[in-house]
Each structure stands twice: as structure tokens, then as C-alpha cells.
Amino acid sequence: MNDGFSRGAVAVVGVGTTAFGRLPGYSADDLGVWALLEALADAGLRGTDIDGLIANRVSSYETIAAQHGIQPRWVAQLPTEGRMSGASIQLASLAIHAGLCRTVALVYGNNGRSAGATYGAAGEAYGTSPELTLPYGMTSPGAFYALMMQRHRHLYGTTEEQLAAVPMTFRRHASLNENAVMRTPYTLDEYLASRYIVEPLHLLDYCLINDGGVAMIITTAEAAVDHPKPPVYVLGAAQTGQLVGSDVPPEDFWAEAISEVGRRVLRIADRTRDDVDALMIYDNFSPNVLFALEGLGYCKPGESGDFVQDGRIGLGGELPINTSGGHLSESYMQGWGLNVEAVRQLRGECGARQVAGARTIQYVCSSPVVSSIVYGTQR
Amino acid sequence: MKAGIESSPIVPMVERLAQYRAGLAVGELRITRCRECGTNEFPPRAACACCGAPGPAEWITSSGRGRVWSFVVFHKRYLSDPAPRPPYNVAVVQLVEGPKLITNIVGIADSDIRVDMPVEAVFDRHGDTVVVRFRPSTPAGPTADTPASEQNPSR
Numbered sequence: 406m407n408d409g410f411s412r413g414a415v416a417v418v419g420v421g422t423t424a425f426g427r428l429p430g431y432s433a434d435d436l437g438v439w440a441l442l443e444a445l446a447d448a449g450l451r452g453t454d455i456d457g458l459i460a461n462r463v464s465s466y467e468t469i470a471a472q473h474g475i476q477p478r479w480v481a482q483l484p485t486e487g488r489m490s491g492a493s494i495q496l497a498s499l500a501i502h503a504g505l506c507r508t509v510a511l512v513y514g515n516n517g518r519s520a521g522a523t524y525g526a527a528g529e530a531y532g533t534s535p536e537l538t539l540p541y542g543m544t545s546p547g548a549f550y551a552l553m554m555q556r557h558r559h560l561y562g563t564t565e566e567q568l569a570a571v572p573m574t575f576r577r578h579a580s581l582n583e584n585a586v587m588r589t590p591y592t593l594d595e596y597l598a599s600r601y602i603v604e605p606l607h608l609l610d611y612c613l614i615n616d617g618g619v620a621m622i623i624t625t626a627e628a629a630v631d632h633p634k635p636p637v638y639v640l641g642a643a644q645t646g647q648l649v650g651s652d653v654p655p656e657d658f659w660a661e662a663i664s665e666v667g668r669r670v671l672r673i674a675d676r677t678r679d680d681v682d683a684l685m686i687y688d689n690f691s692p693n694v695l696f697a698l699e700g701l702g703y704c705k706p707g708e709s710g711d712f713v714q715d716g717r718i719g720l721g722g723e724l725p726i727n728t729s730g731g732h733l734s735e736s737y738m739q740g741w742g743l744n745v746e747a748v749r750q751l752r753g754e755c756g757a758r759q760v761a762g763a764r765t766i767q768y769v770c771s772s773p774v775v776s777s778i779v780y781g782t783q784r
Numbered sequence: 785m786k787a788g789i790e791s792s793p794i795v796p797m798v799e800r801l802a803q804y805r806a807g808l809a810v811g812e813l814r815i816t817r818c819r820e821c822g823t824n825e826f827p828p829r830a831a832c833a834c835c836g837a838p839g840p841a842e843w844i845t846s847s848g849r850g851r852v853w854s855f856v857v858f859h860k861r862y863l864s865d866p867a868p869r870p871p872y873n874v875a876v877v878q879l880v881e882g883p884k885l886i887t888n889i890v891g892i893a894d895s896d897i898r899v900d901m902p903v904e905a906v907f908d909r910h911g912d913t914v915v916v917r918f919r920p921s922t923p924a925g926p927t928a929d930t931p932a933s934e935q936n937p938s939r
Contacts, residue, residue, distance in 0.1 A: 523862055525860075525862035525863075526862055526863070527863055527864070533827075534827045536801065537801070537827055537886065538886045539863065539867065540866075540867070540913075540915050541868070541874055541886055541887055541888050541915070541917075542858055542863060542867045542868040542872050542874055542888070543874045543886045544862050544863055545862055548856055548858065548874060551856040552854040552855070552856050552874075552876055553854070555854045555855060555856060555899065556853065556854040556899065559854070559899035559900065600859065601857070601859045602859060602860045603856045603857070603858050603859065603860065604856055604857040604858075604859060604871075605856070606856075649833045650833060650884075652827070652886070653853075653876050653884040653885075653886065654854065654876065
């Protein structure tokens with residue numbers, strides 16, 4: 406079973422991003438429309454060339470279509486959780502495979518900063534039963550990951566100092582990215598001195614809350630060669646859910662689900678872990694990078710704190726991760742920005758933060774829905 | 785053909801929670817047990833998470849004993865009153881019967897809470913509402929042979 410995928414049958418031909426940061430006066434839809442304008446220009450297309458549309462986080466697929474003159478033969482909108490970006494890319498690819506449409510625009514817009522989102526207010530509670538958790542003051546995905554980190558520390562002795570390597574590395578990457586929101590590197594002491602939000606997680610372990618938009622254009626591999634930029638093939642996509650009991654953290658930090666998805670996506674892509682030149686890991690909170698690395702089998706359970714040390718996950722290291730700065734430092738675009746970074750790296754467009762000779766890059770999101778996409782320059 | 789609410793195959797979530805809260809009001813922590821495979825569960829679900837058997841599951845009363853599976857300390861205030869004001873702890877407690885609950889630990893400083901610490905339920909009444917929280921307890925049962933003071937600190 407190949408999850409419906411035929412390796413490299415579709416390719417990304419356009420990517421677009423807005424400015425990131427505080428963009429008052431722009432709705433989520435405006436930001437999606439802006440990003441799509443950039444992606445269409447990147448692909449050498451107009452909205453009238455698009456026949457498939459997936460909207461995410463914007464309020465209305467209808468607005469996006471109307472603003473760009475898109476008359477889709479196929480349209481879908483997925484809910485606002487970041488775990489749905491990978492699912493969107495998988496779904497768009499499969500829609501093209503299935504012949505539902507030929508060229509899909511994937512559009513994401515988020516005005517969370519200007520709208521005052523906190524990801525923890527009563528209306529934004531986490532899990533399936535907020536009426537059972539809010540009376541205890543439990544709220545916010547950050548607290549969920551803090552519970553996981555505390556447990557990881559207890560089981561394996563993982564330290565704050567070890568975890569710090571994740572956000573510090575991504576900040577150094579962001580310092581090489583002109584579009585990143587947070588670009589100033591900091592020291593371990595500054596990390597340790599930064600305030601706790603939900604202890605044991607510090608402010609610097611949390612993703613940003615900023616405004617911005619991201620869009621991608623995916624089409625058939627046959628059509629992909631006729632666009633201005635070299636095609637970046639979607640070599641494989643896979644996901645699995647771990648939704649039973651998901652109101653409390655998983656015993657295994659999702660390792661089984663991540664492992665299964667990781668094996669499956671690489672098999673579909675006909676690649677091995679050794680082929681992966683860089684990883685894009687959904688870093689909503691820095692511990693999630695540790696859990697993803699363990700799940701993917703880069704190290705044994707409990708050894709990720711050691712694994713991320715000594716520059717291994719930085720540019721120039723053995724396994725560069727989140728070369729844009731990720732959600733922690735570039736922009737919180739709920740996975741979409743990381744997928745665009747994968748494409749730009751494979752095109753060789755990343756300047757000072759370029760991974761030399763990158764040919765295969767893997768995106769992974771660990772959450773109650775685990776997803777992974779593998780991109781490559783060759784089919 | 786069946787029609788109407790009388791023939792609904794599920795108990796609405798709000799009614800399941802009412803049964804849970806009725807237990808709290810009389811000092812009982814109620815969880816559910818699958819009538820087919822015996823798996824204990826909380827929150828109460830429409831079907832068993834383990835074997836898929838449709839509910840309604842049987843209500844049983846937990847011993848109220850368990851261990852701290854993990855905990856955090858909130859320093860940011862997300863929620864307005866009557867939610868607790870930071871700093872406050874939130875814990876996942878695993879009951880000896882199996883299910884895990886989101887709760888608070890009371891009767892101990894936040895800085896003294898440890899993962900794996902044995903705890904027992906206390907029922908806090910605020911006007912008409914009762915919530916179940918947990919306080920440190922003396923160990924009980926075959927897996928609880930280490931005094932809390934000798935366990936590895938988790939922080």
C-alpha cells in the first residue's frame with residue numbers, strides 16, 4: 406500500500422509568503438490572498454489557471470477564490486489546527502493523482518497577532534473536553550507539551566540546558582533569514598533566564614504568535630516542467646492519527662505513530678533516512694523537536710537531549726533542522742512556512758542559510774495527527 | 785424504522801458528565817468500565833476505546849488513589865476568574881484503575897511536587913460545584929514501595 410501515492414507524480418511549482426510579524430489591518434483572508442499572489446507569480450500563473458483549491462485557517466475558501474478569479478473543479482477547507490497543513494498537502498497531491506483537478510492552490514492566512522490570539526483563552530481550550538479541564542486552569546497546547554517535557558525529564562533525565570539547543574539553533578538560523586520575525590541570537594544564560602510560561606517551558610520554547618500568510622501551487626509532474634522555477638517533487642506523503650485518549654499526553658511521546666509514518670513516507674518516496682539532507686520539524690514548542698527525532702529513529706527513546714547537542718541540528722551540521730528559524734523564530738505559520746522552506750532549500754534559493762547540495766528534505770509534524778511529506782529535486 | 789430522541793443509541797455527553805458530577809457531589813470519583821472488555825475509561829465515551837463496544841458503559845467508583853504522571857506550573861494567566869490565578873499547578877494523575885485525569889495537586893508546595901508521587905482524591909466544594917483534586921498520600925499497593933521523599937526529583 407502506498408497511501409494512494411505514485412512517487413513524484415506531483416510537484417510544487419510555486420510558493421509564496423507574505424511579510425511576517427505584526428500586520429494590522431490585514432485579515433487572515435487578506436494574508437492568504439497576498440500569499441497566493443506571490444505563489445502564482447512564482448509559478449508564472451494566474452488565478453484563472455487554478456482548478457483546485459484548499460484553504461486553511463483563512464475564514465473562507467470562497468473569498469480566496471473570488472479574489473483571485475479561481476473557478477475550482479475541486480475545493481476543500483480544513484480546520485485551523487497546525488496538524489492540518491501536512492494533511493492539506495497530502496490531500497491536494499491525492500486530488501491531482503485521482504484526476505479531480507490538475508493544479509491546486511493551497512492557501513493559508515493567519516492574523517493571530519493582530520487578532521490577539523493567546524491559544525489558551527477559554528474559547529481556545531485544548532482537547533475534547535474543556536469543561537473537564539478548564540476548572541483546573543488547564544489550557545493551551547503549550548501546557549500539554551510542558552506536561553510531556555516534564556515526563557521526559559523524569560524518565561530520561563533530559564535537562565533544560567539540553568533542550569535549549571533546539572530554540573538557540575533555530576534562532577541562529579533565523580538570523581540568516583531576512584523575513585524572520587526574531588533574528589537576534591541569544592546565549593544559554595539568556596535562555597535560562599527567560600521567564601517560564603508554563604514551567605518547565607520558557608518563553609523561548611514557545612512559537613511566535615504573528616501575522617502572515619503562505620501559499621503553495623502543486624500540479625502534475627508533466628506540467629511542472631513548464632514553469633519558471635525547477636519543480637520540487639512531492640515524493641511521498643503519509644499520516645496517522647492517535648486520537649484516542651488525546652486529552653492527556655501520550656505515554657510514548659507519539660513515537661510509535663511517528664515511527665510508522667516516517668517509515669511509510671520514506672518507503673513511498675523510495676528514500677532512506679540517509680538520503681534526508683535536512684528536516685523540517687513542526688516546532689510549536691521546542692520539545693516537539695525531541696519527540697520527532699526519537700520517533701523517526703534518529704536516536705533511541707530518551708536520547709534526543711544528547712542528540713541535538715554540538716551543532717548536529719544546525720546549518721553545517723550532520724542534520725540541519727528548521728533552517729528558516731521555524732515557528733520558534735521565523736514565523737508561526739502552522740507548518741506551512743516549513744514546507745515552503747523545504748521547497749526553497751531544494752531550489753537552492755536560501756542564500757546564507759542554504760543547505761549545500763540539498764536533494765531530499767522531509768517535513769514531519771508530531772501531534773495527535775502525525776503527518777510527514779518528503780520533497781525531492783529528483784523523482 | 786426508529787425515529788426520535790427516545791431511540792437514540794447514545795447518552796448525550798452533557799448527561800454523562802452530569803452522572804460524573806453527581807458522583808463528585810457525594811464524594812465519589814466515578815469512571816466508566818466497558819461492559820464487554822472491562823477497560824476503565826475517563827472521560828466517559830460513546831464506545832469503548834479499547835474494544836469498540838458501544839456504550840453506555842457501566843459507572844464504577846474509583847478508589848481515588850493514583851500517582852502523578854506529570855505536572856506543570858502555570859506562570860501565565862490565560863483564564864479569567866474563577867480559574868486559578870498563577871502560579872498554580874496542573875497535573876495529570878493516573879488512577880490505580882488506569883484512567884488519567886487532568887487535575888491540581890493540593891496540600892504541597894508546587895516546588896515539592898514530583899512525578900510518580902502517590903496521591904489521593906479530595907473533593908473541593910465551591911458553592912454548588914465540586915471538583916476533585918489530589919493530595920500526597922502514603923504509598924499503597926505493590927508498585928508503591930518507595931517513599932516519596934526518596935524518589936528521583938524530576939526537576
